Structure formats: structure tokens, C-alpha cells
Amino acid sequence: MRKRAYLAIMLLNIAADILLPALVLVALTPTGLPTAVRLAIGGTLLTGKAVAGRVETGVFRWRFGILVAALATTAIVGCYLAGFGAVPSMVAGAITSGVLVIGDLLLDRSRPTLDGFALLVLVEVALGVVLTSISGDARFVLARTSLYMAVGGVYMLVSAFTTNPLMRTALKPVAANGDPARAEAFDRTWEKSRQFRAIYRGLTAGFGVVLLIDAVLRIVIIYGQPADAVTKTSFTSQIPLIVMVALWFVIGRGLVVPRARRILDAEMEVSSR
Structure with missing residues (x-):
């Protein structure tokens, strides 16, 4: 829960x-x-x-x-x-x-x-x-969000290759599920397993790519609509990000995270002996 x-x-x-x-x-x-x-x-x-x-x-x-x-x-x-x-x-x-x-x-x-x-x-x-x-100009004010997305995307990509990728920090509580022993095992697994590190680096980099793609598509959508349609565009320009974030979540949750969980479970078994 x-x-x-x-x-x-x-x-x-x-x-x-x-x-x-x-x-x-x-x-x-x-x-x-x-x-x-x-x-x-x-x-x-x-x-x-x-x-x-x-x-x-x-x-x-x-x-x-x-x-x-x-x-x-x-x-x-x-x-x-x-x-x-x-x-x-x-x-x-x-x-x-x-x-x-x-x-x-x-x-x-x-x-x-x-x-x-x-x-x-x-x-x-x-x-x-x-x-x-x-x-x-209203379209420019709306489109400047694209630059924020681009900055966030670059930050994610850089973070993916550091010792503390953003998704390692964000998803550690999910992996630990409130168990201090499991949280400690998470950190040990991070140090020991290259595959474990690669999973969380990949999730971080993947989200960065999502933000960068959205930055481009957002500008295309905003300036592809008339200047007097900003209210409508403020919603339609969000659709690519919603779709890509949902896809990133489904792939991560369904395919990638279970692999990390199995590696963490193996470390828990070793530490319990």
C-alpha cells in the first residue's frame, strides 16, 4: 500500500x-x-x-x-x-x-x-x-515551457551518468517499500551490481529523452496553431508529454523495474543468510 x-x-x-x-x-x-x-x-x-x-x-x-x-x-x-x-x-x-x-x-x-x-x-x-x-506574445509565453523541458531533459541525461541518478533517488522508496533493511540492501546492490545501476541510469536517461522530444513537439504544436487559439493549444500541446510519460511508465513498471526487483531480492536473500 x-x-x-x-x-x-x-x-x-x-x-x-x-x-x-x-x-x-x-x-x-x-x-x-x-x-x-x-x-x-x-x-x-x-x-x-x-x-x-x-x-x-x-x-x-x-x-x-x-x-x-x-x-x-x-x-x-x-x-x-x-x-x-x-x-x-x-x-x-x-x-x-x-x-x-x-x-x-x-x-x-x-x-x-x-x-x-x-x-x-x-x-x-x-x-x-x-x-x-x-x-x-502569448504563443511565445506558452512556448517557453519547451525550453524548461529541454533544460530538464539535459539535466536528466547528465544525472544518468552521475553516481546518483535522479531515478535512483526517486524510486528507492518504492523499491524499499518502507523497509529499512531493504533500503540498505538497495544501496549495497547499487554498489555491487552493474546491471542494477544500468537500470536506474536507463530510466533516468529515458525520462530525459522524453522531455527533450516534448520540447521540440511542443513548439511545433504551438506555432502550428493560430495565435488566437492559445487556450486550446495550452491543452493540446500537453498531449505528447502525457502519452510519452505514460509509455515510459508502462515500460519501466512492466519490463525494467521487475529486473531491478529481482536483483534486489537476491541481495536480500544473501544478506539474510
């Missing part, structure tokens, strides 16, 4: 990342705000969720996430209502997010080093500041 709950939370987390900006875009339609501004607000909510941490770990700083999202959204809406225009307002929101993220990284004494996930968030926030200042 614990394993299923962990996987369910992971999938819901991915679903939120995919759909949140589009849902915010639709929900804010009655406000009369420009499409680009509404998309930017959706992006600030996603940034707040990202800087709060990974939901499935149970260490999710929801207060800080809400703070980042609320202040960045306030900056966007406040500047726009003050007459600064769409682009300056979106830049103000992006800078607000960036200042809060950098401040958190500098002041968080519990974080001895800049971990990979925090670095990824920081890079994407900085990229958001730069991209937001380029254009207020």
Missing part, C-alpha cells in the same frame, strides 16, 4: 506539472487579463510548487511554495493594474520568484550544498526572467 501511495503521488505530481498552467489560464479568463499574463501567473504557481520540493518525499515546504507563488502573482497583477504593461509585469513576477529562490538557497542552513534539484529550479527561474523580458 505504501508503494502504491508513493507511485500515485508521483503521478499526481507529474499531472499537476503538466496541467496547472493551462487550468489557471482558463480559470482566470473572466478577469480580462491578457492571455500572456494569465499564462505567466500559471507559471508562478508552478514555480512555487517546484521550489517547495518534491511532493512524494513527504518533505514539501508548502508554506514557502505558497509564499513564492503569492508574491510573484501579486507582483504581476499589481504591476499590470498600475499600467506597466504585460511584459514589464511578467518580468516583475519572474524577478520576484528569482529573488525568493536565491534568498532561500543562501539562507537555508540545513542545505550544506546546492543539490541538483535546487540547481535545476534556479536555472529555470533565471531562464524565466530572461525569456519573459523578450516578448509578451
Whole structure:
């Protein structure tokens, strides 16, 4: 049950990342705000969720996430209502997010080093500041997600060849299923088995490839539609990612992960003798 709950939370987390900006875009339609501004607000909510941490770990700083999202959204809406225009307002929101993220990284004494996930968030926030200042065109604002996906994809591919691939960290609790002895066996197996390491490296690299392919397809879909169809495109542009993530999950869950489980089970048997 614990394993299923962990996987369910992971999938819901991915679903939120995919759909949140589009849902915010639709929900804010009655406000009369420009499409680009509404998309930017959706992006600030996603940034707040990202800087709060990974939901499935149970260490999710929801207060800080809400703070980042609320202040960045306030900056966007406040500047726009003050007459600064769409682009300056979106830049103000992006800078607000960036200042809060950098401040958190500098002041968080519990974080001895800049971990990979925090670095990824920081890079994407900085990229958001730069991209937001380029254009207020709604399609461009929507398409900038492709660059975030590309950065995430590159990060995944690089992570796959490190000593701690992202999927090793993300899926270890699933493999351990709440058993400390099994968690220790997971680490021993990682050190001993090249095949075990290759499985988790492959899962990490595979997800990176999914993100890179999506980055390309997303731009093709967005700019293949009329400029006035951004609301519809905000949903249709998500379809390739949904399909590819589902395929990655099915292949991993059905074919790849069982091999890793058998290797881990063998290590558990050896250690129990």
C-alpha cells in the first residue's frame, strides 16, 4: 500500500506539472487579463510548487511554495493594474520568484550544498526572467515551457551518468517499500551490481529523452496553431508529454523495474543468510 501511495503521488505530481498552467489560464479568463499574463501567473504557481520540493518525499515546504507563488502573482497583477504593461509585469513576477529562490538557497542552513534539484529550479527561474523580458506574445509565453523541458531533459541525461541518478533517488522508496533493511540492501546492490545501476541510469536517461522530444513537439504544436487559439493549444500541446510519460511508465513498471526487483531480492536473500 505504501508503494502504491508513493507511485500515485508521483503521478499526481507529474499531472499537476503538466496541467496547472493551462487550468489557471482558463480559470482566470473572466478577469480580462491578457492571455500572456494569465499564462505567466500559471507559471508562478508552478514555480512555487517546484521550489517547495518534491511532493512524494513527504518533505514539501508548502508554506514557502505558497509564499513564492503569492508574491510573484501579486507582483504581476499589481504591476499590470498600475499600467506597466504585460511584459514589464511578467518580468516583475519572474524577478520576484528569482529573488525568493536565491534568498532561500543562501539562507537555508540545513542545505550544506546546492543539490541538483535546487540547481535545476534556479536555472529555470533565471531562464524565466530572461525569456519573459523578450516578448509578451502569448504563443511565445506558452512556448517557453519547451525550453524548461529541454533544460530538464539535459539535466536528466547528465544525472544518468552521475553516481546518483535522479531515478535512483526517486524510486528507492518504492523499491524499499518502507523497509529499512531493504533500503540498505538497495544501496549495497547499487554498489555491487552493474546491471542494477544500468537500470536506474536507463530510466533516468529515458525520462530525459522524453522531455527533450516534448520540447521540440511542443513548439511545433504551438506555432502550428493560430495565435488566437492559445487556450486550446495550452491543452493540446500537453498531449505528447502525457502519452510519452505514460509509455515510459508502462515500460519501466512492466519490463525494467521487475529486473531491478529481482536483483534486489537476491541481495536480500544473501544478506539474510
